[in-house]
Amino acid sequence: MHPMIHWFRRDLRLADNTALTAAAQASGGAVLAVYIFDEAILRGRFASPGRTAWLLANLQQLEADLRTRGIPLVVARGNPVEVLPTLVRAIGARGVYWNRDYTPYAVRRDAALKTMLREAGYEAESFKDAVIFEFHEVLTKEGRPYTVYTPYARRWRQILAEQSVRSLATPDLIPYVCPPELVTTSEVLPVTTGGSAMPTLAQFGMALPYPLPDAGEHAANTCLARFVSLHCDAPIAAYAEQRNLPGVAGTSRLSPYLRLGIISPRQLLTAALALRDHPDGSHALTGVEAWLGELIWRDFYVQVLYHHPYVLRGAFRQAYDALAWENDPAHFEAWQTGHTGYPIVDAAMRQLRQEGWMHNRARMIVASFLTKDLLIDWRWGEHHFMHWLLDGDPAANNGGWQWAAGTGTDAQPFFRIFNPVSQGQKFDPEGTYVRRYLPELRNVPHTFIHEPHRMASTDQIRADLQIGRDYPHPIVEHKAQRERALALYATVRKAQSEA
Structure with missing residues (x-):
């Protein structure tokens, strides 16, 4: 019996898994499940300790779920274009099935793998699964x-x-069993199989940055x-x-x-x-x-x-690549750590570090603040989000950042600039969100929760808070920065119209 390999990627489940079901049907039930830690992703510019830990937790659960069906999970590390053909030959597989991914790197890698396998006489099929x-x-x-x-x-x-x-x-996924004799061994590839230990986060030189949700x-x-x-x-x-x-x-x-x-x-x-x-x-x-x-x-x-794969490196509206960002490192650090003096911004940035997640409205607010109040390149924010977010996705993250910066497709107009104080007052009127992530502001009255720097000294005493010591003054003045942002964008638009 010749098995079919299912290459797990961004489809770590058994139910409603297009390629996995197709592999089971094509092979009469003989499927070998494989996951490969792709070094290009593991060490790439969007590498993330949190997402790697989340990946490991869900792989462990997937391995257990597969085991109940008699399917071993082979885990390897390396270049999939090299690992998979080696594995196919070693176990006499018919070929490899997988579900498509759409990043520029994944498209290139998968095309190379498909060509290599087919030219060698093996099956290689990819399927729609990650989108509607x-x-x-x-x-x-x-x-x-x-x-x-x-x-x-x-x-x-x-x-x-x-x-x-x-x-x-x-x-519905049909029951199937992969005969044990089809499982590869460490002599064939540097892999672990179903009964062996999963790699640890420490083995990747990473540490867990925050608690994880339940996996699986x-x-x-x-x-x-x-x-x-x-x-x-x-x-x-x-x-x-x-x-x-x-x-x-x-x-x-x-x-x-x-x-x-x-x-x-x-x-x-x-x-x-x-x-x-x-x-x-x-x-x-x-x-x-x-x-x-x-x-x-x-x-x-x-x-x-x-x-438009170029958007991962620059603006969708390419004229905006000429924006003269100020990129102040001190301002960027204050934004990263949640010490800008604007409570709704700081609460969101601290939520990101504590949970690896951020509310979507908060994502829009902090992105607007970074680009149009601090005048910092949206790509700095994109990279920071990809480092911390459990749900960090190249397409959605890039699209969201370019929307906020006014540089992308269907973007927020460049002249629409969120006021971080009024955004907080509108969407967190009682300061529930702010107090949750900024405990130093827990005693600030509702009236001042989104602009504590406006409290009088007697109000500060009652709130047990000293601005400048316990919580920073705003690092920029929004009204002034708004005018500077408009001028920054106007310069590019003028140059474009004159070109």
Whole structure:
């Protein structure tokens, strides 16, 4: 019996796994599961101790889930283009199946692997799995990719309405067993197999920066069920209203699971549509539609990256690569550590360091502040986020940063600049979020929670807080920085119009 190798990547689950199911069906049930720590990613510019730890935790759970089906998980480290052909030859496999990824590096690597395996006479197939609709499925009437979200979303929803949701999902995973004699050994490759210990974070020269959520498919599905249910108090019912309130638990917190494919986007979509279409689901209609919009944004940024890979190095609107950023290192450090003197900004940056996650409204606020108040290159912020975020995704992170900086596709206009004080007052009116992550401000009255530097000395005494000692003065004055930012962008726009 010749097995098929399933190469796990960003699909660390058994349920609704397109390539895994196809491998089982093609091989009559003989599947060998493989994960490879790709050195180019492990040591790349977006390397992250937190995400590596999260990856290891979920691989351990995946290994246990596979073991219940009699499937060993082979774990290797190296270049997949070298490791996989070696493994295919060593065990006499038919070939390799995997689910597609869309970063420029992944596209190049996978194309090289597919060519190598096929030229050697082996099967090599890749599948759509990480998105609802791929880069070629949602196009304009002229057959071009969209660069504006709203018409893209309109077309995305139209295509969805034309298809059965069931047709988007893969069949239920069929039981199968890989015969033990097919498992490779350490003499064949520098690997561990199902019964051996998983690599540790320390072996990668990394340390855990923050506590991790519960790992594995069961945890992801529990999280989904808690968010999307028929109960009137389910978070999705109020999602449209509460998703912008960082002090409220109004979001799903599923993004770290989605990032590694511990749950599929189809599972999220199916759950949301089932609630929307349920006779008792009318209470959640606005929440479901808003949540679907976030899934569409995710697909949108993936197709932007695929069609315009240069965005990972520079502005989508390339004229903005000429922006003369100030890039003050001291200001950047204050932003990184949450010591800017603007409470909503500082709370968000400390949440990032404590949890490896940040509320989406807070992400927009801190990105606007870095680029348009501190006048620091958005790529500095992009890199910082990718280092810390459990859900750090090259496409979504890049798209979000370029939106905030006004340099990207469908970007926030350059002249729209968030006021960090009014943003805090609007979306965290009682300072719940600020007090949670800035305990030094816990006794500050609501009136001053977003601008504690305006308190009189008697107010500071009552709050047991001294500005400049216990919490910093604002490192910049927003009104003045806003004018400087407008001038910075105007210079580039003028040069562009004169070119």
